[in-house]
Amino acid sequence: MTTIxxxxxxxxxxxxxxxxxxxxxxxxALVRLSRNDDVRRFVISVVGGLVLALITGPEGNGVQMLSxxxxxxxxxxxxxxxxxxxxxxxxxxxxxxxxxxxxxxxxRVMALPKAVLPDRRVRAGLWLALFAFAIIYPPTLNSFWQNxxxxxxxxxxxxxxxLNVVVGYxxxxxxxxxxxxxxxxxxxxxxxGMLPVHPPLHLNxxxxxxxxxxxxMLAGVLLGGPTLRLRGDYxxxxxxxxxxxIQIVANNLQGVxxxxxxxxxxxxxxxxxxxxxxxxxxxNLPYYYLILGFIVLALLAYFSLEHSKVGRAWTAIRExxxxxxxxxINTLKYKVMAxxxxxxxxxxxxxxxxSQIGFVEPGDFTVQLSILILVLVIFGGMGxxxxxxxxxxxxxxxxxxxxxxxxxxxxxxxxxxxxxAILILMMIFRxxxxxxxxxxxxxxxxxxxxxxxxxxxxxxxxxxxxxAVANPEADL
Amino acid sequence: MSAPASMAAAAAASGADGDALVxxxxxxLRFGGVTSLxxxxxxxxxxxxxxxxxxxxxxxxxxxxxxxxxxxPQVGEVLFRPASGTALSVVxxxxxxxxxxxxxxxxxxxxxxxxxxxxxxxxIGVESRFSVGPLGSMLHLPHTRRAERESDAKVxxxxxxVGLTERANTIASSLPYGDRRRLEIARALGTRPELLxxxxxxxxxxxxxxxxLVELIRKVNTVYGVSVLxxxxxxxxxxxxxERLIVLNFGQIIAAGTPREVQxxxxxxxxxxxxxxxxxxxx
Numbered sequence: 001m002t003t004i005x006x007x008x009x010x011x012x013x014x015x016x017x018x019x020x021x022x023x024x025x026x027x028x029a030l031v032r033l034s035r036n037d038d039v040r041r042f043v044i045s046v047v048g049g050l051v052l053a054l055i056t057g058p059e060g061n062g063v064q065m066l067s068x069x070x071x072x073x074x075x076x077x078x079x080x081x082x083x084x085x086x087x088x089x090x091x092x093x094x095x096x097x098x099x100x101x102x103x104x105x106x107x108r109v110m111a112l113p114k115a116v117l118p119d120r121r122v123r124a125g126l127w128l129a130l131f132a133f134a135i136i137y138p139p140t141l142n143s144f145w146q147n148x149x150x151x152x153x154x155x156x157x158x159x160x161x162x163l164n165v166v167v168g169y170x171x172x173x174x175x176x177x178x179x180x181x182x183x184x185x186x187x188x189x190x191x192x193g194m195l196p197v198h199p200p201l202h203l204n205x206x207x208x209x210x211x212x213x214x215x216x217m218l219a220g221v222l223l224g225g226p227t228l229r230l231r232g233d234y235x236x237x238x239x240x241x242x243x244x245x246i247q248i249v250a251n252n253l254q255g256v257x258x259x260x261x262x263x264x265x266x267x268x269x270x271x272x273x274x275x276x277x278x279x280x281x282x283x284n285l286p287y288y289y290l291i292l293g294f295i296v297l298a299l300l301a302y303f304s305l306e307h308s309k310v311g312r313a314w315t316a317i318r319e320x321x322x323x324x325x326x327x328x329i330n331t332l333k334y335k336v337m338a339x340x341x342x343x344x345x346x347x348x349x350x351x352x353x354x355s356q357i358g359f360v361e362p363g364d365f366t367v368q369l370s371i372l373i374l375v376l377v378i379f380g381g382m383g384x385x386x387x388x389x390x391x392x393x394x395x396x397x398x399x400x401x402x403x404x405x406x407x408x409x410x411x412x413x414x415x416x417x418x419x420x421a422i423l424i425l426m427m428i429f430r431x432x433x434x435x436x437x438x439x440x441x442x443x444x445x446x447x448x449x450x451x452x453x454x455x456x457x458x459x460x461x462x463x464x465x466x467x468a469v470a471n472p473e474a475d476l
Numbered sequence: 477m478s479a480p481a482s483m484a485a486a487a488a489a490s491g492a493d494g495d496a497l498v499x500x501x502x503x504x505l506r507f508g509g510v511t512s513l514x515x516x517x518x519x520x521x522x523x524x525x526x527x528x529x530x531x532x533x534x535x536x537x538x539x540x541x542x543x544x545x546x547x548x549p550q551v552g553e554v555l556f557r558p559a560s561g562t563a564l565s566v567v568x569x570x571x572x573x574x575x576x577x578x579x580x581x582x583x584x585x586x587x588x589x590x591x592x593x594x595x596x597x598x599x600i601g602v603e604s605r606f607s608v609g610p611l612g613s614m615l616h617l618p619h620t621r622r623a624e625r626e627s628d629a630k631v632x633x634x635x636x637x638v639g640l641t642e643r644a645n646t647i648a649s650s651l652p653y654g655d656r657r658r659l660e661i662a663r664a665l666g667t668r669p670e671l672l673x674x675x676x677x678x679x680x681x682x683x684x685x686x687x688x689l690v691e692l693i694r695k696v697n698t699v700y701g702v703s704v705l706x707x708x709x710x711x712x713x714x715x716x717x718x719e720r721l722i723v724l725n726f727g728q729i730i731a732a733g734t735p736r737e738v739q740x741x742x743x744x745x746x747x748x749x750x751x752x753x754x755x756x757x758x759x
Contacts, residue, residue, distance in 0.1 A: 301614040308613030308620070309603045316589050316600050323587035326544065328575040328604030328667045337610060442591035446649055 038096075042089050049085035052421065053078040056414040088425065130389075131296065138288055144404075146284035150356065152396045154291035155349050160376040160392035161298050161385065162345025167374065168383035168440070169311060170338035171318030172228070173236040175370050176243030180216045180343035182250060182365040184350020187212040189263040189360055197256050205269050205355040209348060216347025217340040224339035228332055231321075243370050250362035262361025266354050287356045294348055299385055305341075306385070314338060315439055368416070375419060379426060381433025383440040391434050395422075496558055497522040497671055497703050498543070498579075503552035505538055505727075512538040513549065514727040520671070525697055525704045527718035529711075529738075531747060534724040536707045537584060540673050542567070543705075544581050545574040556671070575604070580669035582660040584676050584707075590649035594659055597648050598634050601666030603627040630666065637699070638662040638692060654685030658692060665700065672696060674706040678713050686710065690717055723747065 033039050056077075095102050138149055159181065166174045189195050191211055193202040203211075227238045250257045257263070269286070271278040280286045305311050313334045316324040325331050354360050373392075380391015399415055410418070426433070432444045496519040505513040513535045520526045528536050541547040543554055545566055554566035556577055564577045575581075580601075589597050606627055612620035635641045638658040643651060651659060657677055664672055677693065678686045690713055696702050708714045714721065714735070721738045723731040725747040731738050738744055 304614050304616060305610060308610075309606065309608040309623075310610050310613050312592070312596060312600050312603070315592060315596075319589045319591060320587050322546070322571075323583070323589065324600075325571040326575060326581055326583075326587075327601045327663055328572050328580075329600070330570075330572050341610065439591045442647060442649070446590055 038093050041092060042086075045085040045089035046082065049082035050078070052085065052417070053081035056081070056411065056417050092428070127299075127386075134292055135289075139285060143284065146288065148397070148400045150284045150287045150291065151353075152400055153393050154288055154295070155353055156373065156376060156396045157389055157392040158291060158295050158298065158349045158352075159346060159373045160380065160388040161295065161302065162342045162349070163373050163377050164380075164383065164385065164388040165302060165305075165345070166338050166342035167377055168381075168388070168437070169306065169314040169318070170335055171314070172335060172338060173232065174239045174339070174342065175236050175367065175374070176223075176239035176241070176246070177342065177346055177373055178365045178367070178370040179243045179246035180219060180346035181350040181353075181369075182246050182362075183216050183219050183343075184212045184347030185354035185360045185364070186250065186257060186263075186350075187215050187347065188351040188354040189258075189266050192267050192355075194263050194266050195256065196254075196258055204272075205267060205351065206271075208351050208355075212347045212351045213344045216343040216350075220340035220343030221336055224336040225332075228335040228339065240367065240370075243365070243367055247362050247365050250365070257362070260362060262359060262363075264359050266358045266360065268358065269355055287352065291352060294352070295389070298345055299389070302341075303385060310334065310337065319443065372419075375423060379423065379434060381436035381440065384433065384435050384437035387433050387435040387437070394434070395419075495521050497524075497556070498705075499555045499558045500539075500543070501553050501555070503539075503542055503549045503554065505535075505542060505547055505549040512727050513542065516552070516724075516727070516729055518722055518729065518732065520703060520705060522670075523697070523701060523703055524720065525693070525706070525718050526720050526722065527714045528705065528707050528722050528724060529709070529714060530724035533726075535727040536724055537675060538727075539724070540581060540675055540705075540707065543574075543673060544579055545569045545571040572604075575667055575669075578668070578670035579673065580664035580667045580671070581673035582657075582664055582675055582677060584679065586656045586660045588648040588651075588656060588659060588663075591647065593645050593647055594640055594651065594655075595631055595635070595644045597659055598631045598662045598666050599627060601663040602630045602634070604667055634662045634666055637665070637695070639688075654681045654689065657681060657685075657689060661692065661696065665696065665702070669702055671703045671705060674704060674708075676707050676709065678708060678710050686713060689713075693717060 053075075138146060141149065159177070163174065163177050166172050166177070186195070188205060188208045190197070191199050191203045191208045192205060193199060223239070223242050227235060227242075230238060251260050253259070268282075269280045269290070313324070313329050316327065316329055317331050317334055321331055376392040376395055377388055378391075379395050380389070381387025399418070402410060403412065432441045436444075499519040501517050503513055503516045504511065516535075516539065528539060530536055538547060542549050543566060545568075548568055552567070556564040556566055556574075556579060562577075564574070566574055566579070569577075589600065592600075603623070606623040608620050608623050611617075632641075635644055638661060640655060640658055640662065643655060648656070648659060661672075661674070661677070674693065678689050681689060693704060693706070694717065697704050704717075706714075706717070718735060720733065721731075721735055722729055723738055723741070723744050725743075730743045730747060731741040733741075
């Protein structure tokens with residue numbers, strides 16, 4: 001409201017000239033209202049809430065699309081959706097009108113972590129606390145949550161850490177990441193002798209890890225070598241295609257992969273050393289600790305990489321490939337390296353999942369999964385290890401929590417609608433992600449201010465040569 | 477330009493002596509129907525500061541791109557260290573390999589890694605010469621740690637050399653323009669070049685920054701013994717720095733020689749000021 005009244009006071013004649021003819025005076029107020037940004041956003045948020053209520057929750061069917069809310073406009077679900085979208089409207093409006101105050105408050109709130117977090121010891125302490133929590137807490141959970149911890153959280157955290165190397169560090173948009181996961185899973189099935197084709201020797205799943213890592217890496221190099229010469233959108237399309245190819249090959253190459261029925265009876269992990277026999281079976285905890293071990297290994301390794309020559313080279317490539325090449329960086333080599341390292345992580349996750357569930361089918365490796373992992377990375381904060389861990393954990397835990405919670409209990413089919421909504425909100429309020437890396441945050445700030453400063457200089461001085469000569473005092 | 481004039485210029489430009497560091501032979505570069513460089517030949521002696529001047533669109537930056545492997549000219553060759561056993565044919569060689577062979581460059585609009593600090597920007601250039609792999613970094617091998625220490629020391633030295641020591645931890649994007657130019661030169665120097673290509677190093681700088689840049693470029697030449705090939709519009713800067721000039725116009729070399737000689741060359745005056753009868757205000 002403030003904007004419109006302010007404008008009306010300052011430019012009464014302009015307002016008058018924009019409003020409709022005198023005869024339509026009664027529309028005047030309405031038109032004026034519709035020009036108000038706040039009102040417009042409010043209407044959009046209400047409509048958005050209704051649409052959200054319509055496309056989620058109690059469903060209609062093909063014949064009667066609206067039967068879900070037919071005669072049930074007072075269904076609580078409608079109100080929940082409206083409350084959420086209007087809540088967002090309130091947030092946006094407050095941020096818009098009280099920008100300075102909001103900044104003041106949020107500045108104070110953020111001052112504490114900013115003051116404490118740069119301290120290395122504090123950050124190391126936080127990681128250690130998180131690690132200790134991850135070790136001690138799970139045994140106290142019931143088997144449902146332990147299962148969620150392994151299949152929904154642990155595996156996805158590992159996958160997100162791996163994709164973070166590709167997308168976050170090297171800035172390569174990989175939409176076929178799940179293909180390497182499939183390669184890991186099928187490697188496991190192959191080396192344990194469960195595929196129609198038999199391996200030279202049958203291995204315990206533990207011994208499959210190095211082989212699966214190598215296979216996934218090799219696949220990464222083979223795919224990356226020719227395609228990483230492409231940039232941006234082109235690379236995304238090619239990786240998308242690669243993901244599809246792997247899935248279709250797994251589906252159609254019946255004699256090798258077992259086809260659409262999948263592979264069954266992949267053995268669980270087991271230990272037979274010096275008379276000790278330990279079979280993991282279906283219990284969740286051993287798998288959880290195995291995943292935790294790999295997560296910690298990956299975190300340590302990738303943290304070192306990020307702060308090494310390799311990590312700096314990735315940042316350089318992400319920011320300006322031409323300049324990186326001119327500074328002596330073999331850009332293709334480093335891009336392939338990022339691709340292969342990400343692929344190997346995905347391969348490890350594939351082995352763990354295959355041996356835990358004991359069953360692999362092509363339908364497990366959909367594009368949707370690749371995109372889900374990408375969403376986890378973006379949500380957490382690209383290029384940030386803490387972001388990948390916390391982002392993936394939160395975003396994978398939340399739906400499970402809401403699903404079993406009596407108050408929210410939503411329909412599983414609607415999950416991705418909510419994910420989409422969360423991502424949109426994220427892009428509005430915190431585009432750099434939950435826990436952004438410092439480098440990435442800077443890049444986003446630069447992009448918002450249009451790093452155009454350099455370009456502006458170019459257009460500004462492009463006439464300089466002639467201008468200098470046009471001056472008779474110039475030496476020529 | 478008439479053909480004989482360009483031939484003569486080419487002959488004058490390639491000061492045929494055995495100490496050539498880079499030799500450009502009959503380079504022609506086309507983009508579709510547009511000829512950006514046409515039969516360009518010259519050579520630069522080791523240790524020399526050579527300047528390329530010419531009106532906008534004359535093909536100066538295209539020439540730089542041919543010298544660094546970014547563009548592949550259709551005709552001609554570019555030889556780096558032609559007399560030595562390690563001669564490199566630049567045409568068709570990838571930019572990073574050209575850089576490793578010893579040709580470093582800066583860009584017309586400085587292309588820094590804007591989200592990184594001054595220190596990290598230089599470090600990226602310096603450590604491209606160290607062989608450090610991902611395994612070494614992940615496992616913190618002694619070899620890797622030694623390389624880190626050595627490259628850090630080199631960065632500190634370069635920071636000192638270009639006078640950015642106090643700005644070591646400043647984010648590149650927030651540096652003033654003159655400092656950005658210095659940083660780009662430091663990053664290029666970090667790759668230990670024998671030949672440094674500077675594309676309008678003083679563009680957009682104020683007079684004080686300009687003067688110190690001239691000083692810096694001279695120091696690069698004398699202290700590090702790096703040969704410098706520069707594009708510049710500022711005549712004062714060119715005259716005070718360059719030993720020899722090459723004048724490009726419409727992709728052809730129209731004159732070459734010492735600053736004095738070039739200044740009196742009628743073809744150059746025509747290229748810059750237009751034909752005598754043309755109106756000053758018409759331009």
